[in-house]
Amino acid sequence: MALCSVGRPLLQNTQRASGCFFKRKQTFCCKANVAQEEEVRLKLRLFPGGSIDLQKQESGIALMTVNNPSRMNAFSGSMMIELEERVCELESWTEGKGLIVQGAAGTFCSGSDLNAVRAISNPQDGMKMCMFMQNTLTRLLRLPLISVALVEGKALGGGAELATACDFRLLTSDAVIQFVHKHMGLVPGWGGAARLVRIVGSQNALKLLAGAKKVDPDFGQQIGLVDGVLTVGEGNSLVETERWLSQFTKGSAPVIRAVKKVVLSGRELSLDEALTTERHVFGTVWGGPANLEALALKTKHK
């Protein structure tokens, strides 16, 4: 498995399909990065526990579970490494269309494992862990899959940051997202602040971070952080989430992956770069099987 999470190029699959048009954004894996990453891994391995489980389903929807229930699904060091490995696996899953990220045992994730945090509370180690997680979560968000965080129970600190690394967030009616960093004398470091500003705007992001404000489903929907609410007790949240996601993942994998790529480039690139990307991605679906089938069926959009 390639150890090149640091500086993995943006939209690598699009690039492969249609040439190198992300030159400005590109940084390549270099020996120094790989060595640095290995050093971080060695350190993270000192804090074992829990797992990140991945199930790739025939439907094209994968299920990723943050699994450390005795610590409310807090991220141990080994879980950070496993998360990167699972993301790597998803990057090469060409049949994939969607991803659900959930926590085990009815709660989402309580952030970084505080035992590890205490042990690496010096700025140098904190920065390395932060860089590793920032990279992994950036790659998670950039997967050519439509992703949704199923938030049951609590998403706290780094758990709230993980939820922002998905395209959508669905909450059960009793769930809470809270950026508790300020109460911990911190700010987000896993890319959560940058993503939050893009999701809810800077005014709301400031309120959530400076006030460590609890976001319940109603408030979350008002500010655009929450995309839907699942009623607790009314069926299985996971089944409900799969049903919700399937409205976007129904159909041909190349087309759905292409949709994610053009939206991602619109979100992350300059207009000129995004337009170029859109042209290239368009070229990958134009005259493709789904396009030809729709033309043959004389599809009407009533």
Ligand SMILES: CCCC(=O)SCCNC(=O)CCNC(=O)[C@H](O)C(C)(C)COP(=O)(O)OP(=O)(O)OC[C@H]1O[C@@H](n2cnc3c(N)ncnc32)[C@H](O)[C@@H]1OP(=O)(O)O
């Ligand atoms: C850049 C990343 C920044 C960060 O993520 S910093 C970490 C931010 N997260 C936190 O501060 C969460 C602290 N925990 C809590 O507030 C509460 O435990 C929480 C999640 C609301 C759950 O409360 P309760 O339902 O009352 O359950 P509890 O407190 O008895 O917890 C059950 C067991 O889980 C443990 N736990 C919860 N969150 C943890 C964490 N982040 N790291 C390590 N252990 C954690 C907790 O210590 C308890 O263990 P034990 O049963 O006492 O052995």
